Amino acid sequence: xxxxxxxxxxxxxxxxxxxxxxxxxxxxxxxxxxxxxxxxxxxxxxxxxxxxxxxxxxxxxx
Numbered sequence: 001x002x003x004x005x006x007x008x009x010x011x012x013x014x015x016x017x018x019x020x021x022x023x024x025x026x027x028x029x030x031x032x033x034x035x036x037x038x039x040x041x042x043x044x045x046x047x048x049x050x051x052x053x054x055x056x057x058x059x060x061x062x
Contacts, residue, residue: 047057 043057044054047054050057052060
């Protein structure tokens with residue numbers, strides 16, 4: 001959705017942005033060590049197909 005004329009699409013000014021970022025980062029850290037090996041293998045294969053290393057691919061997905 002487009003904003004007002006001159007709106008640059010910058011970060012949200014709504015409150016709680018840093019808290020949501022913290023929660024998301026913490027949840028992601030807890031998730032990564034517990035992924036099943038099959039999921040990791042599929043993601044590595046998909047990353048290679050896209051020409052990315054796994055770390056970059058995982059960062060884009062998050």
